[in-house]
Amino acid sequence: MSNLFKLALFLLILTFARPESSMAQKAGAAKYKCMIQMTNYMGEGAYVVISLIDSKGAYEKTLYVMGSDKKWYNSLKEWHKFYAKKPTNISAITGASVTGGDRSVNIIEIDQSKLNAGYKLRFESAVEDKNYHVKDLEVPLTTAALAAKNEGTGYIRYVRFIPN
Template structure:
């Protein structure tokens, strides 16, 4: 009887805390108009020390081109994250993509950053196309890009 009680309490703590600790944010990525292939976009969580912590989204399905996203690829080679659950289609010039990012609530307003890296075949690589502080204010604003991304905008939680 006690064993069943402790198992039930343990399971409720695990499942309850898992749902309570994350929030989902819808993110629209509006691309600039450019000529060429579709862009690969990586969205990463960067810790307060400026190091990669986790890959939040990968827009670009073909692994053979991941090495064009040089900074993230170095991290990915060491971390060996399983990214299939966060991988989607690449984005063309002038197009937009809607993605959902699941972020630990403890990371918001705690010195973390969101980094959007972009690469287009046979064109320039942008290691920090968009970089924004992971704050409630930044998540409520539009942030302009410096390369292939025109801007990103978040909505909802």
């Protein structure tokens, strides 16, 4: 009976124990609802990618991709250069493209150590047979910018963030 108790206790500990590093990563990350309102353009659904950009203007991480057909990723030219160098599995952060006038709400995860540290969120957009916008919207990754309504310059009318 004592061996059975020890085994049950061991399995219980394994179930709830996590390595410190993964706990620290989760503690440092925050989830935000990211609502994107598109302009009333005519045409196919837009592919939009949300990237974390460092203080030097370089891509650091892909946070979300709207548009699941990989054959169109090269239309997001600047992001695709970054993605092609270090292809990663982005299926967990990929959703449907979004059409003119529509609204999309997605959850993005942001490392809180990047907040107020010179980083930006870049929204790139592309529509088949139409213009590509490398900086449809760039949002400084600050507390104030995340609380504000941020206006786009291409297919994106505006973006709002809500802590989740």
